[in-house]
Amino acid sequence: MANATETKKVLDDSDITDLFEHRVSLDLTPENARFTRSGGGLISLEVTQPSGKVEFFERIVPIRAFPISSPETFIAIREPDSQMGGRGAEIGMIETLDIFPEEVSRMIRDELEHRYFTPAIQKIHSFREKFGYCYWDVTTTAGRVEFIMNNPGSNIRTLEDGRVFMYDIDGNCFTIENPAALDKHSYKKVEIYL
């Protein structure tokens, strides 16, 4: 630990800082963060640093810290990743969206929904296994979808709260919010893997 602090101290001055500097993530509140619609229909942010410095970001990206266990809390606001694989830095963190005015939280939620596309399965029409691949035909909140899974044993994950996450061969994710609420036929098809 001591080393880390020392190193940090060394790095805090002179021209080497910018190489190692990581933006200090702020707790974003309605007081220091002003979210607006960007010209391109995305989200812009004007943030006031504790130093009083005001920064403007043409586009920010909200990312869930716990997209599966608690999608509504701890939302990081980051600069978008650049195309070069350079990772956008975190500007700040919103612990809960509720502290923001309705329109802001709606805007951020909306953007989150664009980012996390996990249709919930409502009905399972058919499930077939052929040569080790499973073919699912389901109705989801995103419409009727056919998807393929290999190795259902490791691609169906049941959480402690009973929700089920299923990953298809392309890495896309489907959920079953409450397996017990599925109709009997659908439930029977998925039951063995739960």
Next chain:
Amino acid sequence: MRLLFDLSPADKAAFEAASAGERILYCLPFDCRHDKRVDGRMVFTDKAIYKVIDAEVEARWDFSELSDFSVEVLYGCGAFFAKVNGNTTRLCRFISGRNLTRYSVIVEACNRITGGDTEHTVVSDAPERYCPKCGRPFIVNTHICPYCQSKRESYRKLWAMTKGLRLMMMVPLITAFIGMAITFVVPILQRTLIDDYIQNSNFDAKENWFLHFFLIVAAIVGFDMLSKVISMVQGRIAAVAGNRFTRFLRTLLFEKIQLLSMSSVQKKSTGDLMGRINNDVAVVQNFITNLLPTYFAQLLSFFLGLVLILSMSPVMSAFVFVPIPFVVWAIYLFRHMMRRLNIKQWMKGNRTNRTLQDILSGIRVVKAYGREEAAIEEFTDCTNQQAHQNEHTAKVFDTVFPLLGFALRFGSYLIMWYGNVMLFYGAMTVGELNQFNTYASIIYNPLMQITLIPRNISAFATSFGKILEILEEEPDVADARKPEHFKFKGDVSVQNVTFGYESATPVLRNVSVEVKAGEMIGIVGHSGCGKSTLINLIMRMYDPTDGVIEIDGVNIKDISQQSLRSQMGVVLQETHLFSGSVRDNIKYAKPYATDAEVIRAARAANAHDFIMRLPEGYNTIVGEKGYSLSGGERQRIAIARALIHDPSILILDEATAALDTETEKLIQDAIDKMTDNRTTFAIAHRLSTLRNADKILVIDHGRIAEFGTHKELLDQRGIYFKLVMAQTRAALEKG
């Protein structure tokens, strides 16, 4: 890879109405909008991008107002962005796995169009990953759609694999024939015995009564012995055939895995590959060499038995079949339940294994945090669940199957009743009744087996599918048709290389470096900036997406991989020593090295000294179960291993990162010795390791940021300068 998808007639009409006869260059699906999956198209012409969906042009962007195209990977989807008049805008979203690579190519294509080049369309030679017929994905790195591929095709491949074993596989069939003949003959003999000799003990009625009696008994005993001998022979041959098939298939699989490129092997876990080589092969082998011939034999005996009982007494034959509809119906009802129970049991077992492996391999962490109780609890929970499941499955099976067996044999009680009536009226002899009963029981056996067939076939198909998946994979890094072999001088030239593992976000972009033979190049940059990737490309663990890498002016794609790797020495940060002696490990890259060479390499690696202090010198066993060496010691053995075949190109991937200063000094000396007159690429976080480097290459976000001598770069006062300053300061503060 397909970049020009079809437009539906309605969409096409809409597009044509909105555009003025523009030429379509690309057309990609966009299949995700708001929270719905949709079927839309992004049409790219030489003038604009059209977003077409449901027979409507939803949006049109002129290329003149667009810039900064990019693709972002989101969760479960991806998005295509561009700046529209300077404002970043999301043009469309798509289902990620499917179209990500297509859109990444399109980014390049759009850049070309906005750059004014509409003549040269981008052609992607990346292989198409989705079946053109059904749209489902191919098996990784193949052009096989597991869905469309007919079963016949798979079975044809399987048939080809049994070449050389077919004769042996016929043996069970042949012996089954003979065995069956015996089973059919013996009851006839028994009948004669019972009817003519036991029941009718009139010694004088026939000549040579005793002789005949003796002959018949002897024949029965003889046939019985013969059938035992046959089953003995069959068992032995089946064992040989089974083992040969297993050996053949395992070798085939293992060879294939060795040939596959790093990228495809890395996608599969070691456990998964081991499972395929061990378990899946065993399942397939058992099916092919044991079950399949048995099924044929059973089928045959069923029909033969059927003919025989029908010819003896149609009425009594009917009794045999009375319970069958009920049994078949019951089996049909239980089928799903049985399958479910089996899968559940398998999954619980799997979970126990996984937990066990996880905890045992992390035992140090468990102990360090005092979490033994939690580990015990977790494991107990797994085994408890598994035990409950097994109990439940066993209970159900042990209830259902005896009941089914009883139901199936219910016919025999009817036969007994009817037969006795016939006996009473003299319409049948005791011998005949016995013969009929024996034949009828021949039929029951195959009938009971039928219940197991679907399960065995599905287990076989799954395992065989997994094996085929590997066998059919085309290695994506393959030797050229006529690969070149030559002794390297060591000039390395990297020209405009672009590479991405999943090709959505390139890890390296347009990288060019010229290195002269014998130079030492230090590679520096943040972790994840692409240093190791560059080295992997030079070693040809992967092929660049774009650009060329040459050694002595020859494209490495044209050099035989064997020749390429045998002239490269590699020392990685994580040193893997194989189970075996120190000597074996040093000789790994050059199996025929003499002991003198081994010692010379070890000396050069500063390893000789500590090796001599080991109890058994160079013969000390190291590796997972062997003598435990320190990190620095292992590292020096790895350096000796890299040196023994006198490579022209040496690669050091953070070879000294995990070592203390003193050990580093020893290794540094070793490295200094070994880098003389060899082209060397050394990745290092500790810049002191690179003090002898001729040139330093600084990589930043996948691009070459700086390239030059230590002095030149210091003068530039760029990234390298900052890194050096930072490390020096840190060292000073610490010191």
